[in-house]
Amino acid sequence: MDAESTQIDTDLLKKHLVEVAEHEAELTDHVYQSLFAKRPDAVELFGTYSRANQQKMTAETLGAVLNMLDQEHWLGEYVHAMGLRHQFSYETPTDMYAPYAEAMLEALAAVSGSAWTPELERAWKAALDRVNEMMTAAYVQTSH
Numbered sequence: 001m002d003a004e005s006t007q008i009d010t011d012l013l014k015k016h017l018v019e020v021a022e023h024e025a026e027l028t029d030h031v032y033q034s035l036f037a038k039r040p041d042a043v044e045l046f047g048t049y050s051r052a053n054q055q056k057m058t059a060e061t062l063g064a065v066l067n068m069l070d071q072e073h074w075l076g077e078y079v080h081a082m083g084l085r086h087q088f089s090y091e092t093p094t095d096m097y098a099p100y101a102e103a104m105l106e107a108l109a110a111v112s113g114s115a116w117t118p119e120l121e122r123a124w125k126a127a128l129d130r131v132n133e134m135m136t137a138a139y140v141q142t143s144h
């Protein structure tokens with residue numbers, strides 16, 4: 001949770017996050033296009049009218065990154081609860097998190113255009129990987 005320990009450029013990432021958050025709908029379109037191309041088996045996990053949930057998922061992912069950078073103490077429990085919902089309500093396998101982070105990165109690059117840099121890509125990747133780790137750490141072992 002210590003952003004400095006793995007050298008995420010907090011200022012750079014926050015500034016960019018605020019900018020991309022203005023393009024959330026476009027970001028969501030890119031994320032799911034890219035995720036479903038990588039993992040066609042993810043399509044069936046989402047309901048027919050899941051656009052609102054997809055939008056919420058994008059927003060919550062950005063929110064989790066922001067709150068992580070701000071070292072909000074409650075974030076761990078909050079993400080933990082989302083992780084459990086993903087395991088038990090949405091039946092999301094843990095191996096879908098890496099393709100989701102990749103899809104997010106591609107979407108962020110697409111909406112950023114020429115503002116996208118290798119530094120931003122590194123910072124985003126580190127942050128998204130960490131949120132993914134928090135999500136999947138919540139998963140509990142089951143016998144089936």
Ligand code: HEM
Pocket residue numbers: 042045046047048049050051053054056057058060061064082085086090092096097100131132135
């Ligand atoms: C950083 C990782 C993720 C975050 C923060 C996140 C967050 C969310 C949120 C906030 C929702 C809306 C409902 C709720 O509040 O529980 C949601 C729904 C959902 N998420 Fe995620 N999610 C993540 C990763 C994933 C991945 C990797 C998958 C699978 C590819 C996935 C599949 C789903 C599904 C199937 C739903 C329900 C959609 C529906 O009912 O149509 N999520 N997610």
